[in-house]
Amino acid sequence: MTKPVGGGWRESVIAYIRAEATPTDKFGHQPRLYALARQIAEGEDCDDDVLFAAAWMHDLGVFLGHRPADPVQLAAWDHVPYTIEKSRELLSGWGFPSEKLAAVAESIRTHQSNDHAILPEAVVLRDADILEQLGAIGALRAFVKVGRDTRFATYSDVVPVLERALEVLPGKLQLNRSRDLAQGRVRALAALLTAIYEEAGQNLY
Template identity: 55%
Template sequence: MGSWREGVVEYIRREAQPVEKFGHQPRLYALTLEIGKGLEYDDDVVFAACWLHDLGVFVGHRPEDPVALAAWDNTAYAVEKTPGILGGMGFPEEKIAGVVQAIATHQPTGDPQTLEGVILRDADILEQLGAVGILRTVCKVGKDTRFHTFTDAARSLQKALSTLPAEVRLASTRSMMEERVRVMGEFLRAAAAEAGENLL
């Protein structure tokens, strides 16, 4: 691992709050390595984008005011801050634009125009599915403006299950996605059966 990579990892380790936010970045990068097998792409760009794309969701970076938080664009924040962070760590200057572009289009609604951006976006979609996707959503109940109850979380998971699989672009990602879709579907069916109308 080069010195700039170590710097980026340590920066995110320090800034990722609450602490569970840190796990997403290494998992995401590991997924990109699987997705990208056999493809020619710039791993420096993908690595940096994986580690910095969610900077705007961390406590200390996002607004504390609930109204401001509800309107917060965490992706725009990451796009704004990333060049300065990478520039101060010795990251190749000519690659910064590629990192910014990948971050800007990493959401499911994004339309990446580079392979690096597609790999990042596909990997981020996988992180919203399966057992990990369930954990990431449920842990936000009571701490996120979108999730006040388990019903809110279940509704979000159902939406992810219904919409995200169609957004995946690469064949390698689709094959990795199948088990995650099955796990999430079974979880939602079991939760509905066990809780009935009393999920809250």
């Protein structure tokens, strides 16, 4: 992995995301994602500046104030084009190396589990984002949406999401390092779901 370029743009990114990440619990996803990406990227031909910028900026379009407030518009909202355009503008203003902007944009464009990532940084970011949907962290991120996301009125609405994550997401990981890191998370999520079934039965609500 290439060494990062010096400069204060990283501090600007962190300060901006800290201020814009609302609800505030969304902030933690960015530093965790970058840390995961760094783990996965060990031994890979990745540019750390691209990884950092893409990991910290990739979800800008899902924050309150950056996404539509109207429920109908929100249901059809694709945050990725907005995030790419806004990230390019902001990163340029903070002094991010201009020759790396295209790689950041491509990494953000293909960061979701249903996307096909090709760039090394994009593959790493996508795998890291999948790992964030598994294990205890994946469960926390899902259950915190109950009552504030129209898709999740009750805990029972979240369980199928976690079941699907457990069934589908591990098979979408592209790198062996990611698969190794996923093993503990898969066990943790499976154990949690088993405990929910045993403790709540048909009365989760």
